[in-house]
Amino acid sequence: MTQCDYCHQEMPAAISCTHPYLVFVVPGKDPEVLQRKVYPFDEQCRDCGVKHNGIHHFGCAMESCPKCGKQLIACGCFSGGDLWVSRTPALPKNAQYNAVKSRPENISQEISENKPEK
Ligand SMILES: [Zn+2]
Numbered sequence: 001m002t003q004c005d006y007c008h009q010e011m012p013a014a015i016s017c018t019h020p021y022l023v024f025v026v027p028g029k030d031p032e033v034l035q036r037k038v039y040p041f042d043e044q045c046r047d048c049g050v051k052h053n054g055i056h057h058f059g060c061a062m063e064s065c066p067k068c069g070k071q072l073i074a075c076g077c078f079s080g081g082d083l084w085v086s087r088t089p090a091l092p093k094n095a096q097y098n099a100v101k102s103r104p105e106n107i108s109q110e111i112s113e114n115k116p117e118k
């Protein structure tokens with residue numbers, strides 16, 4: 001069984017992740033907090049096992065981006081900073097969110113190509 005790195009539940013068994021917020025941190029700017037998209041389909045997510053209206057376990061390829069609606073792990077909206085997941089929309093000083101681990105090589109390639117020119 002695989003465990004979700006963020007909520008520490010067994011992935012095929014847990015019906016929703018427990019971290020419903022994304023926190024995007026760009027150095028030198030205020031963190032941006034966004035509500036994560038819920039899984040809209042009736043069948044269980046074939047990637048991470050969440051059920052209808054559940055929140056994907058972070059890193060699931062089926063999660064949509066709250067900004068553009070495309071595949072979150074590939075869309076590039078959150079390039080240029082660190083993306084975290086959080087249990088609450090508040091940002092406590094001693095952060096309760098977990099840093100997202102490095103993304104797979106082929107995906108970071110795609111993201112760097114989508115980066116806007118400075
Ligand atoms: Zn989870």
Ligand SMILES: [Zn+2]
Binds near residue numbers: 046047061
């Ligand atoms: Zn999923």
Ligand SMILES: [Zn+2]
Binds near residue numbers: 065068070072075
């Ligand atoms: Zn996006």
